Amino acid sequence: MPPVRPGSEHSGPGAARYRARYRRILRFAGWNLAVTWWYELFLPRIGLVKIAERTRARRMRLFARRFHVLAVELGGLMIKVGQFMSSRLDVLPPEITAELEGLQDEVPPVDFAQIRARAEAELGMPLERVFGSVEEAPLAAASLGQAHRATLAPSDAEDVGFDAVVIKVQRPGIDEIVDVDLAALRTVGGWLSRVRLVSSRVDMPALVEEFAVTSLEEIDYLHEAQNAERFATNFAGDSRVGVPAIVWERSTRRVLTLEDVTAIKITDGEALRAAGIDPAEVAHVFASVMFDQLFTHGFFHADPHPGNVFVTPRTANADSALWQLTFIDFGMMGEVPASTRSGLRKLLFAAASRDGKGLVEAIRNVGVLLPSADTRELERAMTELFARFGGMGFAELREVDPREFRDFAVQFGDVIRSLPFQLPENLLLVIRAMSLVSGVCSALDAEFNLWDSVEPYAAQLLRDERGNVVMDAAQQVLEVAGVAWRLPKRLDTVLTRIEEGSLEVVNPRLERKVARLERTGRRAVSALLFGALLIAGSVLRADDAVLGTVLMALSALPLLHVLFARGARDGS
Known part of the structure; x- marks a missing residue:
């Protein structure tokens, strides 16, 4: 059963609702685990392995569609679980990750009366005394919180230097929902840890705890505010980047008040051109700023989707650009620690010397492969990859027939999924961030190629580490x-x-x-x-x-x- 916290709704009238939520998650997981056991373990043992193989892709897609429906209906962490699963290319088959790739916070907004009660309880006074005005229609509604436009009271506006703000308020009962969801996920993780087919490839309890840490940080708005200020400090003096200011006096763990920096959505090409801004230039600057976060600061925005990045036109100034990229929503951030940078350096050197075995060993040192992994097939795949593409520069690689890359990707993907392999959280967030960046830049400029942006950073890393x-x-x-x-x-x-x-x-x-x-x-x-x-x-x-x-x-x-x-x- 889910944990019962003193003073929470688990011990009050809402206890039955939370128990029903907990049981529904377990029923869904239990049924799908039973189906998987039947097809993947039992049928092969009685000589019917072809049935399992023939139906596998369809079963995986059906599971993903049903989970999509479950996540949208339950909200809470279930949508985050789906988004998390969609990025676990190291653990899950492509039929699942592709189906869940588009899962978003598709939840109806909470009635403003409940949001008002939540915010007033946190701030300790009526909203009319805190803010000059608050729009009841939400600016955005997500599974964990809801955002509303507002204006500050004159005294606060004078102190901070602006009056237009956005108030982010956590959905009522979200703490209890997160507790229930994590309890259910830990139970499911325990089940999976007893299945040799799963435990030989991935440490499920550790994976659940990794997700739990990220989720608990995301619902702590003070943590998000600290992330925003750290991000702003990293780009202080850089005219390309803007960050909303935090109104600390009107912020708590469950309510966050920040400067309203709403501007042109980064993928709105028509609006950009109307403002005299070249979308192709925006793509180049966006990629450059993201690589600065990864390779220079080691602290990066892990969720840079189009809704979290604006292009803000600026007044003409000889010392600054005519526009800047404005980032919002710093709940999901990633770090590239020194140990990971060292591992990436070894990967770079192995790649530079076209050493397939050395590259695999470097991957193991980073912690991507479990000690029990038999890497002979992976070494063979990397050796073939180097033999075909190893001597090519970035410009030459762009001229290679994409079908050749796809063929290698299929071979590489099959090998990866056969190994006890999982990406550490920091590398997973890097891959997620760069995937989003590539998509946004391609939407801005059809000719955009990520190789052009990464090349100078790779060369600089090699020079710095020589x-x-x-x-x-x-x-x-x-x-x-x-x-x-x-x-x-x-x-x-x-x-x-x-x-x-x-x-x-x-x-x-x-x-x-x-x-x-x-x-x-x-x-x-x-x-x-x-x-x-x-x-x-x-x-x-x-x-x-x-x-x-x-x-x-x-x-x-x-x-x-x-x-x-x-x-x-x-x-x-």
């Missing part, structure tokens, strides 16, 4: 060298135990294999040193031609050792 290349390579060489240095002693210990009879040997060719392993270990040190020197030299050569050339020349020595050792072995 000083770490040699250290990283040296550290890896030392680690492997240490293993190789200790290997002969360990092998000698094993052989001694064999001679003494303290180790039972089943394979009579063990000594030959051990000797081959020792030679392989020593060659691995040389191979790694060759690769490290070559990559370091090629990266540094752009800025320091002498040092870069020396490192690349030195890489020939370990390469000769690798080739000589292999030739000697083949000749033996």
Whole structure:
């Protein structure tokens, strides 16, 4: 049963309604889990696997459609769950993610009398004493809250320097609804954790808690206000970006009062052109600002859909642009921590050297793959990808037939879905944000290509991190060298135990294999040193031609050792 909080409606007249909500969610999940068990586990065991395969796509689409209906009817966190599921390309099949992709906050508005009561209880006084006026018709209605236009009282307007505001008020009972929904989701997550087919691929309880943290932050309006101010600080002095000011004196955890910055919707091309603004230029600036958030500040708007970004015309000024992008709704924000940046750097270097195996290992280090993952198929797919596209620049990639990319995407998607793979929250939000950015920019400019915007940032990241290349390579060489240095002693210990009879040997060719392993270990040190020197030299050569050339020349020595050792072995 859902938790009962003291003083909440769980222990009052609304308890039956919340229990019914909890049971409805569990019934939906239980029925669909039973159907999945029947088709995916039971039928294959009795030799009817073809029936499961033939009906899988249709069943997945039917499930997604039914969940869409459930989410719209219940509102609350269920719509957020659907939006969350639509972005989990790492966990769910495309039939589900595609069906839920368009799920929005399709909920009817709450009667203004209830919104008034909620706001007055939070602010501690009648709205007429707080605001000069409040529009009863909502500006926007969502599953968690509702927004209304208003004007500040003259004294407050004088203090903050503006009078037009927007009041965001949480829907009545939303705290209790969130409690019930999270309780139901935790129960379902517990069920799924006992299914080996699911638990081998994803940690469901952890995934639910990840969603819970994001959801609880989103219904805390003080947290949203702090996000807005942090975002504004990051872009202070940047004439391209605007952020609504927060009226702290009229804001609480459940009521947020902020400057009304409503302007031209970013995807309204007709209105932009009427204001003398080129939509293609807006697309370029929007992409650039989003990459600044990701790569420069490490703190980014994770939900930059068209309703959350305005284009605001400005008075002509020699020191600033004629318009700016104004962001709103900072409830869902993402961060790119130092550890993730380090992982992305390793991914970049592996990609630069076209090292499929190294790329997969970097993906594992970022935490995307569970330790139990068998990555051989993924390594093969990445090696094929590098073989086909690895030598191409961004301009060349744009000329490749899109069907080739689609073919690789199908192969890559099948491999991914076969692995115990899940994206950490920060990477998931990055992918979500960039997907929305790409869609918005394409709507503004049919010729827009995300490659054009990401190229300078990728190049800058490589330049900024080039000083770490040699250290990283040296550290890896030392680690492997240490293993190789200790290997002969360990092998000698094993052989001694064999001679003494303290180790039972089943394979009579063990000594030959051990000797081959020792030679392989020593060659691995040389191979790694060759690769490290070559990559370091090629990266540094752009800025320091002498040092870069020396490192690349030195890489020939370990390469000769690798080739000589292999030739000697083949000749033996």
